[in-house]
Amino acid sequence: MKIIYHGHSAVQIITGDKSLIIDPFLSGNPLAVTKPEDIKVDAVLLTHAHGDHILDAAPIAKANQAPVVANVELAAYMSWKGVETIGMNIGGTLDLGFVKAKMVQAIHTSGIVDEETKTVIYGGVAAGYILRVEGKTILHTGDTALFSDMKLLGDRENIDVVLLPIGDHFTMGPEDALKAAEWYRAKLVIPVHYNSFPVIKQDADQFVSQLEARGINGKVLAPGEAIEL
Secondary structure, eight states, X not given: OEEEEOSTTOEEEEETTEEEEESOOOTXXXXXXXXXXXXXXXXXXXXXXXXXXXXXXXXXXXXXXXXXXXXXXXXHHHHTTTOOEEEEOTTOEEEOSSOEEEEEEOOOOOEEEETTTTEEEEOOOOEEEEEEETTEEEEEOOSOOOOTHHHHHHHHOOOSEEEEEOOOSSSOXXXXXXXXXXXXXXXXXXXXXXXXXXXXXXXXHHHHHHHHHTTOOBOOOOTTOEEEO
């Protein structure tokens, strides 16, 4: 299995000849090195409705004839873009054949801002995903603040990899992410959601050093970089 970090919160997981991508934000991210048209996947998973997580979802889904998986409200919105969707909700698990995806809680907002009409479209609640692939457990937390039920997931799940936002301002920053890493007790922590905009600029290498000082394994991935499990 391979995990590719595409920058911001965009993460692709490849297992055999199957693949999925979470929160594709490539064309709007100046740090991304991969174009949306280069992404080959069998499913697109969305954690919430903000533009920096859904921007390239419809084009990628259409190009690959792949379904978009999201909460029911966001799935309805994406279906209006002409793509196949699978709506689900927090606590539910979806079996895609090559991966099982359980939608879990995140503390964040979710909505689509329409600048033209000056309206905000409700995007359902924000979430993360526990992914079970090839006997491994991967947690993409989505955009989130620190909350105590992270410890519950750490107690219940044997997490191999957790993808944690560290950017601050819109999500938890490094200090809270360190506590989240302790609670999740994952074998590997990968920081995400930083440096894409000036307001979320962070030193990911310093964050990983702070993890290691606590006995937690962390790794910084550059956009386009992959690891194998």
